[in-house]
Amino acid sequence: MFTQLNPPLPVTVLDKGNGFAIAVIDYGLEHNLIWVTALDNSGEIWCAPNPKVRMQANWTAGRFMDENFHTSSGEVAPA
DSSP: OEEEEEEEEEEEETTTEEEEEEEEEOOOTTSOOEEEEEETTTOOEEEEEGGGEEEOOBTTTTBOOOTTOBOTTSSBOOO
16 A cells, blocks of 8 residues: 655654655555655655654654664764
8 A cells, every 4th residue: 555645754764864754655464664755865765664764853742863863974863
């Protein structure tokens, strides 16, 4: 099943960076969800498996980035 996200969700793809998830692909019970994500820095579209995707921090929602999480550049992901 392919589901377009409206609105897109701000996410971080581990080892790739921040972007917006524009869709989710669900291949079924034996597979991870696949997040179709447009990356902010490069404009690339990546299909990332669920374990590699994190919601971006949102102070208003009380969601803070894990201080142990690092981006591909080795920096702590922005909150």
